[in-house]
Amino acid sequence: MSLQTIRDVVIKNQRVLIRLDLDVPLDEKGRVTDFTRIEKTLPTLQYLLEQGAKQLVILGHLDRPEGKKDKALSTAVIVTFLEKQLKQKVGHLDNCVGIKLPATKVVVLENLRFHPEEESKTEKIRDEFAKKLARTGDLYVNEAFAVSHRDQASVTSLPKFLPAVAGLYLAEEVRCLEDFLKKLEHPVTLIIGGAKVETKLKLIRSFYEKADCFIFGGALANTFLAAEGHEIGQSLHEQDKLELAQEILMSIEGAGKTYCLPQDVKVADRIVDNVITVGLPVEDLDFNMLIGDIGPKTIEQYMTIIQKSKTVILNGPLGVFEKKPFEKGTKLILEAIASSRGISVIGGGDTLEALRKFKIPFSRFSHVSLGGGALLEMLAEGKLVGVEAIKDKKVIKS
Numbered sequence: 001m002s003l004q005t006i007r008d009v010v011i012k013n014q015r016v017l018i019r020l021d022l023d024v025p026l027d028e029k030g031r032v033t034d035f036t037r038i039e040k041t042l043p044t045l046q047y048l049l050e051q052g053a054k055q056l057v058i059l060g061h062l063d064r065p066e067g068k069k070d071k072a073l074s075t076a077v078i079v080t081f082l083e084k085q086l087k088q089k090v091g092h093l094d095n096c097v098g099i100k101l102p103a104t105k106v107v108v109l110e111n112l113r114f115h116p117e118e119e120s121k122t123e124k125i126r127d128e129f130a131k132k133l134a135r136t137g138d139l140y141v142n143e144a145f146a147v148s149h150r151d152q153a154s155v156t157s158l159p160k161f162l163p164a165v166a167g168l169y170l171a172e173e174v175r176c177l178e179d180f181l182k183k184l185e186h187p188v189t190l191i192i193g194g195a196k197v198e199t200k201l202k203l204i205r206s207f208y209e210k211a212d213c214f215i216f217g218g219a220l221a222n223t224f225l226a227a228e229g230h231e232i233g234q235s236l237h238e239q240d241k242l243e244l245a246q247e248i249l250m251s252i253e254g255a256g257k258t259y260c261l262p263q264d265v266k267v268a269d270r271i272v273d274n275v276i277t278v279g280l281p282v283e284d285l286d287f288n289m290l291i292g293d294i295g296p297k298t299i300e301q302y303m304t305i306i307q308k309s310k311t312v313i314l315n316g317p318l319g320v321f322e323k324k325p326f327e328k329g330t331k332l333i334l335e336a337i338a339s340s341r342g343i344s345v346i347g348g349g350d351t352l353e354a355l356r357k358f359k360i361p362f363s364r365f366s367h368v369s370l371g372g373g374a375l376l377e378m379l380a381e382g383k384l385v386g387v388e389a390i391k392d393k394k395v396i397k398s
Contacts, residue, residue, distance in 0.1 A: 003391050005171045006044060006141055009163070011051035017137025017162065018044070019154050021144040021370065022060030022075055022108075025353065030072055034356055035081055037370055041143050042085055044167040048141075049086070049105065057136050058108045059096060059154050060144065067116030075111050082106065097132040109136075118153045130157030140390075143167025145174070146370050148386030149377035155386040164390040174387055176367045177378045180345055185310040186212055191302075191333070193218035194316030194350065197241045197248070199373070203315070204248055206380040213309070214252055214259040215302055217294055217318030217329065224249065224261050230282050233267070233289035260302065264295030266319070266326060277325045292326035293319030299329055303336040312337050314346040315376060321354050331358045338364035345379075348372040 021037045048056055062073045075092070082090045091104035096112055112118045117129035130153040134140070140162040142148065147155055148170065158164070166174070190211040192200050197220055204214065216224050222237035227245035252259045262282060267289040268275045279295045294302070306312055314337060321330035331354070337344050338360055347369030355362065362368040369375040378384055 003171060003174060003387065004165045005168060006047060006051075006165055007168075009139065009165055011048055011053050011139075013052065013054050014138045015055045015057060015136070016048055016053045016139050016141055017057045017059060017133065017158070018048070018141040018167065019144045019147075019158070020058055020060045021146045022058075022062055022078055023146065024062070024078065025349075026063075026077070030077065032077055032081070034353075035078075036352065036356075037146070038078060038081065039085075040169045040370060041167060044141070044143050044169060045082075045086060045106070047168065053105075054138075055101065055104075056106045057101065058106065059112055059133065060108075061113040061118070061147075061154075062111050063113075065111060065113050067113065067119070069114045070111075073111055073114075075108050079108055082108070097129070099136065101136060112152075112154050119150075120153070123151075123157075126151075126153040126157045127160065129153040131161055133158055134161040137162055140164040141167050142386055142390055143170050144386075145170045145384075146372065146374050148384040149371070149374040151385050156389045159389040166387070166390060170387070173369060173371070174378070174384075177345070177369070177375075178382070180343070180367065181379065181382055184210055185343060187309050188311040189213045189215060189305055189309040189313070191215040191217065191306075191312065191314040191318075191337075192220060192316060193314070193318045193330070194348070195219040195236065197223055197238055197244055200315070200376065201244070201248075202380040203376045205251070208251055208255040208257065211313075212257055213305055214257065215305065216259065216261050217302075217333075218316055220316070221262055221294075221318075222291055225282055228261070231285045231287065232291060233285055233287050235267075235289070235291040260298075260305065262291075262294045262298040263301065264297045265291045266293040266295055266329075267291055268325065271320050271323060271326065273323050273325065275323075275325055292323065293321075294329035299332050302333055306333070306336045306340050306342075309340065310342040312340060312342055312344045313379065314344075315348045315351065315372070317350050317354055321350075321357065327357075330354050334358060334360055345369065345375075347375040 091102040091107035096109035188211045219236040222235045227242045318329040320326040344365045
């Protein structure tokens with residue numbers, strides 16, 4: 001099946017309903033700290049305006065309001081940024097259904113997730129909500145790669161009721177990852193950080209045959225260390241996933257591949273800034289310690305593997321990089337990947353945040369994905385439900 005984009009259809013005089021990734025990071029005062037996700041979609045918005053779209057109606061969500069209205073999570077927070085970038089007035093409505101569109105050429109609708117129907121587990125409920133959304137557009141554009149692995153009303157149901165195509169950035173993400181998967185160069189190293197085993201499980205299993213080495217870090221590594229019988233003190237881990245972790249490690253070995261867990265770590269009695277830390281071998285940990293980062297011997301081991309790899313994939317941080325005492329592992333591993341000669345694909349929300357913090361340019365990697373779960377799903381399955389939903393749709397062609 002082919003994936004058509006906005007370049008393949010008539011835009012002039014069409015009211016375009018466009019799903020963007022508006023889930024930008026906010027600080028404690030509700031201010032946006034990074035607009036990268038929206039910046040990546042600007043070429044699509046500008047192209048649609050240049051091609052004479054009647055109106056751009058922007059859909060999106062912000063964080064997880066659990067189906068309830070929350071002023072702190074209003075999409076109004078991105079309006080001023082869009083006005084500056086598009087050099088025109090941008091409207092905002094306090095709902096996304098049952099609305100009367102304003103006269104502005106561009107309008108942002110309120111957070112989709114204020115409505116529980118958006119994320120309903122029932123297809124019929126999602127479809128009914130999508131029908132209401134579809135009334136505000138003539139053409140649907142998916143420009144939200146980061147949510148395209150989710151079976152949600154604005155992602156998989158809307159294309160049932162409108163002609164549908166991909167935005168330029170979504171199409172580029174899909175193309176890059178499809179090409180990447182077709183020509184993996186060995187040795188392949190998969191670096192998995194973050195917190196939860198279950199969210200990475202599908203990716204890990206799908207790479208038993210594809211990867212040559214599996215590297216683990218972050219709280220996820222704590223679970224694997226505990227599964228191997230190490231004392232990890234009070235460190236964050238998933239006690240109920242120890243058997244699963246054991247099964248994963250056995251499966252990696254059974255496939256004739258290797259895995260690496262931290263051999264030393266940086267610990268403290270609290271995970272905060274300005275705390276005194278100690279570096280210890282994992283064998284020397286005791287019950288009251290908290291692991292915050294990988295240690296220097298582990299960093300050196302991981303960097304050596306990266307230098308020898310022809311392909312490196314990373315998803316998730318190697319430690320609590322948000323806190324200065326525990327940032328070194330994540331920083332040095334990202335810099336090692338950036339400096340390697342191999343192909344590199346990295347992504348995930350925390351990974352993007354780390355790149356920003358350490359001022360490592362996206363351009364130093366083969367591909368930086370804005371997706372977290374979507375990247376994991378694409379690498380594991382080679383497809384996304386949101387992308388499949390817009391393939392080979394009937395559209396008005398030039």
